Amino acid sequence: MPRGGRIIFLDVGNVLIDDDPFLCEAFRLIHKAMPVESPRSRMDRFLGDVDRALRSHGHMAVERMGIRCLRRQWPKVRRDVQLELERRWWQLARRVPGALEAVKGLHERFRLGIIANQPPQALDFLEQQGLLNLFEVVVLDSQHPVSKPSTAIYRIALEEARVDPHESLMVGDRLDNDIIPARRTGMRAVLLWLSAKQKAWRPKDHWGEIMHPILERLPAPRWDNIPPQERPLAMSRGWGELQAAIDQAWEAVL
Incomplete structure (x- = not known):
């Protein structure tokens, strides 16, 4: 040939x-799955962790945040996140x-x-x-x-x-x-x-509005x-x- x-x-x-709408939704779902009593679930701390994860790990930031915030629960939550992103794919x-x-x-x-x-x-x-x-x-x-x-x-x-x-x-x-x-x-x-x-x-949603400034600052x-x-x-x-x-x-x- x-x-x-x-x-x-x-x-x-x-x-x-x-990819930005999918990324923000993944972080929202991770935060939603965190125990409310966890210190890491405080919004200011969580957003700071997201910022550092994106700067240090780039496209692996979702995985790093899942492991850090949910530990042994992350494999199950990861699958739930994937299914939700698939369900909302056309919206995002x-x-x-x-x-x-x-x-x-x-x-x-x-x-x-x-x-x-x-x-x-x-x-x-x-x-x-x-x-x-x-x-x-x-x-x-x-x-x-x-x-x-x-x-x-x-x-x-x-x-x-x-x-x-x-x-x-x-x-x-x-x-x-x-x-x-x-x-x-x-x-x-x-x-x-x-x-x-x-x-x-x-x-157009509150979560996206608080996440977007982090994305805008990424080098x-x-x-x-x-x-x-x-x-x-x-x-x-x-x-x-x-x-x-x-x-x-x-x-x-x-």
Whole structure:
């Protein structure tokens, strides 16, 4: 089978679909499950713990808070949280502002694909938002026996795209799930950091309102402690910088 031309793969969470509403709801459910007599359940202390967990552990903050606040009860509560997030998925899902226009711009220059840990309904959502038809290759963990950060899901996507790793590029917001495994697979990678302000989510409930300032203060990821061969080849702090960051990554010597 002939090989295809260059392709750019995008993540979905915090790239095409905003993760912030899901994140805030997960923390709300953890707090709800805590014993009222626990000192950690005091709102000021809980929010402080959330702030520190997000800064120290990034996307693992929910897991860290669950373990810290609920200890042995966390495995059961984790499942309850997952079920509630699945139940409310369509209420919480929202397209990241600027994503459609940016993806259309990329589609004019490159083949596009998706590599993401997402439920099947994410495809229906992306189709409703006018995004899905812009992607030639779509690989979700819910359709395969592997998930990110395993490099196996990246190899599946490369095989479906019929492209060599160095002729592909991953765009994602996470170092652990997107950048590092892509680089280990031999792909190029660009870190896309969209701040809470850029994602422009405006919570309509009290819990979201008290959580949102924490999200707005979060700094961009750092990769000082990551080996050079696993770092992003460029970083984009918004959609306006993405095309230039992608060009820089294509020009980089692997």
